[in-house]
Amino acid sequence: MMRTRPLKVALLGCGVVGSEVARIMTTHAGDLAARIGAPVELAGVAVRRPDKVREGIDPALVTTDATALVKRGDLDIVVEVIGGIEPARTLITTALEHGASVVSANKALLAQDGAALHAAAEKHGRDLYYEAAVAGAIPLIRPLRESLAGDKVNRVLGIVNGTTNFILDKMDTTGAGYQEALDEATALGYAEADPTADVEGFDAAAKAAILAGIAFHTRVRLDDVHREGMTEVTAGDFASAREMGCTIKLLAICERAEDGASVTARVHPAMIPLSHPLASVRGAYNAVFVESDAAGQLMFYGPGAGGAPTASAVLGDLVAVGRNRLSGATGPGESAYAALPVSPMGEVVTRYHISLDVADKPGVLAQVATVFAEHGVSIDTVRQQGKDGEASLVVVTHRASDAALGGTVEALRKLDTVRGVASIMRVEGE
Known part of the structure; x- marks a missing residue:
């Protein structure tokens, strides 16, 4: 059965993404209500420029005081699409403290302080969803x-x-x-x-x-x-x-x-x-x-980006969080039980494509091959082109660690016959 009391939603930011979220909430209000089990009401919109005309949004809902908005205490969901670290971090934390679940598209903040935000959501028994933070509309x-x-x-x-x-x-x-x-x-x-x-x-x-x-x-x-x-x-x-x-x-x-x-x-x-x-x-x-x-x-x-595609992901989270609010449950939070160490780049193993500018004379290829061998990097293919005393040498390696490749390149640069390392690129997906 449909609950008649609406879920109150506040929107932090009303730019390209925020305006699309507000538009879809209005134009698809009936569908959203049916999917959630209750109507959704836009209860406030926090912006930096209150005088800007925002089509379809009641000017009475617009405020520049985002802090006061998230502290209201009667909000069910806060949608954060302003981006950046601050004031987004403080506003999200405050919203959770005052009883609202949060839907965010803020990749920078989640990458930097995701653990703290998840902890705050868990402490207050609220949801933190962020499908829109990665790859726009793509469910990921x-x-x-x-x-x-x-x-x-x-x-x-x-x-x-x-x-x-x-x-x-x-x-x-x-x-x-x-x-x-x-x-x-x-x-x-x-x-x-x-x-x-x-x-x-x-x-x-x-x-x-x-x-x-x-x-x-x-x-x-x-x-x-x-x-x-x-x-x-x-x-x-x-x-x-x-x-x-x-x-x-x-x-x-x-x-x-x-x-x-x-x-x-x-x-x-x-x-x-x-x-x-x-x-x-x-x-x-x-x-x-x-x-x-x-x-x-x-x-x-x-x-992976754009107002409407990103808003699609935001609204998908809004529906999921809304359903959780009605059932008194919360969705999955942070799962970090494995606590695996993150290895440095030097331990990554892959193939490499290296382009060298070298002198066009006998023995150069042998010198280069010796450097690769000394650093434990096996060569797969070599291609050489030369003209008027100048030559290019393209080497493709078998799989090797990034540290080994780095040592190889450093040694190559010290050879008198190597004029320069023109390009280094990893080869993936094989």
């Missing part, structure tokens, strides 16, 4: 922490930032340089005026921390994630990738060690075979590939 958090709760996840490999995927896809399909592709992404609204968080991997690293924590039942913070940006990827790298039957993606990779005793989380550009499902993810789309013991290989694909 809930499948990992509910659908696969009885399985053992070994690896999560994904494209979790639409801006970087759009740029790399343009470089691959049109031959554009990095700056040209970035300019197009900016003009189309895929990239911010300051794209640093995206192209330097900060956004993807926050998402990787959240995914690793859920997948491996271990607390993984942003500082635990190795991060490399994609600003140094060149057209030459794509040419080399094509010769190997690969393309290049900025990947978030979370995996267990082979012995299961530790985990790693990292974000960096990598070559992946064209046969891998992630290689065909185009434009600003996201996709995440999950590997587990029982379920095997799963892939989740869809729009």
Whole structure:
């Protein structure tokens, strides 16, 4: 039976995502009520600019005092879509203290302080849901922490930032340089005026921390994630990738060690075979590939950002949290019982593609091969091209640790015959 008293919802932030949440709450009010079991009432909207016209929102609900709003005591759910660390952290904690469950899209905060927020939710018997924090509309958090709760996840490999995927896809399909592709992404609204968080991997690293924590039942913070940006990827790298039957993606990779005793989380550009499902993810789309013991290989694909897609994930959480409120229950909280150590990047084992500028004379290849052998890095293939005393040497290795590869590169740079290390890229997905 439908409960007549509505669930009161406060909205923190009314930008691109927040305005879509409010619109869907209004236009789909009947469906949401039927799915939850009670009507949903927008009880307040906290914003920074109260004079801005917000279509479909009663101006009487708008306030600049977010703290007073979350302290009301009669709210059932607070939806936080303002982003950043503060004041979001304080507002979420305050909302939980005053009896409201929280739905958030704040990846940066969850990656940095997720454990503390989960502890606050548990202390006050309230929910903390955040499907929208990773990969927009793609159902990912809930499948990992509910659908696969009885399985053992070994690896999560994904494209979790639409801006970087759009740029790399343009470089691959049109031959554009990095700056040209970035300019197009900016003009189309895929990239911010300051794209640093995206192209330097900060956004993807926050998402990787959240995914690793859920997948491996271990607390993984942003500082635990190795991060490399994609600003140094060149057209030459794509040419080399094509010769190997690969393309290049900025990947978030979370995996267990082979012995299961530790985990790693990292974000960096990598070559992946064209046969891998992630290689065909185009434009600003996201996709995440999950590997587990029982379920095997799963892939989740869809729009990873934008107002409506992200709002879809927020509303999905709103329905779940609303049902919990009516039943007097709470959903799954933090699961960190495994408490596995997070290994440093040096212990990660993968393949590598290294491009060297070398002198075009006899004996160079032998010198280079000796350095690889001395550091325990086995060579798979070598390709050399030379002209007018200059040459390029492309080496693809077998699997080796990142520390061993780092030592190899450092030694190569000391050789008189090596003019420079033009490119180093990991090869994943094989």
